[in-house]
Amino acid sequence: MTKANKEAAVQVEIDQDRCIGSGQCVLITEEVFDQREEDDKGYVLDAEPAAALESAVHRAALGCPGQAITILD
Ligand code: SF4
Numbered sequence: 606m607t608k609a610n611k612e613a614a615v616q617v618e619i620d621q622d623r624c625i626g627s628g629q630c631v632l633i634t635e636e637v638f639d640q641r642e643e644d645d646k647g648y649v650l651d652a653e654p655a656a657a658l659e660s661a662v663h664r665a666a667l668g669c670p671g672q673a674i675t676i677l678d
Pocket residue numbers: 619623624625626627628629630631638640645646647668669670671672673674
């Protein structure tokens with residue numbers, strides 16, 4: 606699937622300084638988030654997720670204990 610037909614609705618970022626490595630975001634949507642093995646910090650796999658994942662991304666941001674996830678509309 607190309608970027609053009611993926612219909613990204615939002616952009617997602619993780620502030621590495623705020624991330625405490627809880628892994629909640631990965632549990633909610635592993636299509637968008639993953640954790641680094643070396644320090645457990647979360648990182649964004651797909652910075653422009655498909656529209657179908659938007660609600661899950663919002664849930665991940667709300668549930669992030671470090672308030673590290675930013676969503677740009
Ligand atoms: S939920 Fe937040 S604190 Fe936990 S790994 Fe993801 S970005 Fe980091």
